[in-house]
Amino acid sequence: MKEYRYQQIAEVFEHQILKEILQPGNKLPSLRTICTENEVSLSTAIKAYYTLESKSLIESRPNSGYFVAYAPNKFPGIPQISNPCQSVKPKHIDELLAMVYQKYNKEHTDLSLAIPAKELLPVAKLNKELIKASQSLTDSGTAYEKVEGNERLRRQIAKRSTVIGTQLNVQDIIITAGCVEAISYALRATTVRGDNLAVESPVSFGMLQLAQDLGLNVIELPTHPQTGIDLEALKKALETQEINACLLISNFSNPLGSCMPDEHKKEVVRLIEKHQVPLIENDVNGDVYFGPQRPNTCKSYDQSGLVLWCGSISKTLAPGYRVGWIEAGKFANKVIQMKRFHAIAGTSITQEAIAGFLETGRYDHHLRKLRQTLHANSLHYSQAIGDYFPDGTLASRPMGGSALWVELPLKHYSLNLYGKAVQQNISFAPGGMFTLQGQYDNCLRLNYGVVWNDQVKRSLKLLGTLAKALG
């Protein structure tokens, strides 16, 4: 993706602020100086500062200019690599989930999900595409779509695959009802009841419940909050146990926010090829990166067809449209058959609407804005945790997605914090939801997809106060 001049200028300052070369309170060069030194227009200079301001890195003071507003040393430390136990009989987490995902009143600050707030979605533009779709489809979407899915949509997804470091074929893309259906088919195509499934730990409860429902033994492996699954642990598991499939969120995992470096992705693919174990790659967050470019995927290193790459637009456009996809490698026929038997086809109209939206090129424009907002939010949330939470609190530093993983310096808060928070109209996702091993009781996941405002700030402050009182 081409970088604009203003982005380049902003990045230089961002780097200097994050590395504490520029320190809180330092005055920044005037806009005029920026223009002269970089040979850019005034509007470019303003845009560069606006970018930094939107991320809360700098602030403008009336009649004084721009100042560094961000103190990295006030940020919480990053948690250690996880240390999942494997001894415990798998627990059901249904009750915990039912407790968390109940109906709250409107005043409630709900930080328990992992999706962007509706204000961040291009609702009006999608609506237009929906109406266009009802006109462009021959039978206005009343007829069955092909089992593989809408042709235009599949073409758009194949076209976009260059950004994930590969070139997928249109005929290999299968549309599904969201990423979850893609993963459901992938698991059912690669495993049978009683098989062993290797996953990150902590891991999205959706993946855990899906695996449990299919009767799989979940092998939770140590995972680093920045680089993802521990390669040594994965290697050992593959060598010493019968692992029948792996399920990894390669980019911006949920809940950790980790992103596997390219070298790790390459190594994982080498490992699964060596052991001939299919890898289900959940790439639902891949487009929501905060760095200069979209991260690669394991799929891009896959020569053997063992990687089943799954994605969707649920985290970037419209969860309620239920549009996702899978490139299932050598399992493609099995997945198509399964979809034919269990669903016949997906909803016609929403597929066509998303195809139209992607064709206009609006998606990239929308993603740029979404990423910028979410990145800024992640910094706001992190800073608030540094400011308000108990000393010794650790937090992940996600470079994409919308989930923040927080480790409290308490041995067990045992849902006490959750109970007290709900009384104050705040909810979050307790750490125990992200394992079947009864761990992570001192952790929580926050959704910074919720728009940053004073209410959220107050809620985080209150949450910190409640946590301190428990300590």
Add this chain to the structure above:
Amino acid sequence: MKEYRYQQIAEVFEHQILKEILQPGNKLPSLRTICTENEVSLSTAIKAYYTLESKSLIESRPNSGYFVAYAPNKFPGIPQISNPCQSVKPKHIDELLAMVYQKYNKEHTDLSLAIPAKELLPVAKLNKELIKASQSLTDSGTAYEKVEGNERLRRQIAKRSTVIGTQLNVQDIIITAGCVEAISYALRATTVRGDNLAVESPVSFGMLQLAQDLGLNVIELPTHPQTGIDLEALKKALETQEINACLLISNFSNPLGSCMPDEHKKEVVRLIEKHQVPLIENDVNGDVYFGPQRPNTCKSYDQSGLVLWCGSISKTLAPGYRVGWIEAGKFANKVIQMKRFHAIAGTSITQEAIAGFLETGRYDHHLRKLRQTLHANSLHYSQAIGDYFPDGTLASRPMGGSALWVELPLKHYSLNLYGKAVQQNISFAPGGMFTLQGQYDNCLRLNYGVVWNDQVKRSLKLLGTLAKALG
């Protein structure tokens, strides 16, 4: 459902024609006579005759009046109860299906499906509801729907349940992506791999493939083309084998078109309760009845929660919307959980659109027209088979749905007929698709949901000629 005067008048004549009290060529009373004798307006009299005309029971001859045009003795006989064998190792029917469901050119007369033609669907009205839905939903359908589904839609379905002979609760209705997803969940909630599933024979290939994909042993039981599954056979199966679940199309089965009488439904429920075996009731065709009122369901006799009642609007409104439902009795929690894990939720916007459509009351109006057209079609098709097919050809006499089952007086046509028909731009569903036992090679299913016209008539004539040539 209240009957109009014109319907009552038409029914009297229909009865007399079908019973051959009135014979082909007989002149009917003048419109004026109808008015006087029945004390109705001229427009009511016209409507009564129009109804009979649309079913091809009578014809108007210019300046002469109305005459009986229908000869029941020219209709093909009804097939015997089926005699499925159980000795054969289950066969896969995927190749056969792939052969049948390929892309054909526009000149092709495709009688292979079992859905009404798009011309019979209220496309424009649904479109309006879709636009209204995008306005009425708070986030225009971009947000996740509840896992149980749209509240308004569930209320409408519960409200309609009085017509199936019971009163279901709103909170017990779970929306699914079509009837197939409902049955998929139902099977997965009630069985495990290796279980025995009792079904009708012949039975819709979709049900067979679903069962095969789930690793179930399909027990195909004798079925009567008019009264459905043979009660003695079902009783014997339940008594002598371990049957883990039953899957029945109680109303207008596919492909036979049979409809279980109330007494049979009651007895089936008694049997499954006695043996504590869940019954999955596929009622997807229930609303498409040709008789005076909608037939009851097994669900209406269910006191124990063992009946999982499944339906959808795919056969009456919009297959591409993927909106269906299930009332899963005592398996409700399991089904909801499964939907949560494997799908999160259904598509928001199409559920809301269908809710809107049902609320307007247009559905009943639409169903009346649809039923009348399909009933007339079924008579046209039957008569054409009587006219053009080899002597000794038998055909089901469906009182609902859109599938006609034809038995040719040949031992084996072994797909020869299909091959020759496709060369002449005609396709149908070969009988072998409706069993895993390699039977019904001399049978075929025709979809009379295809609008009746000269081309269809010519195609059926040609099909008959090809069949005669094979004899």
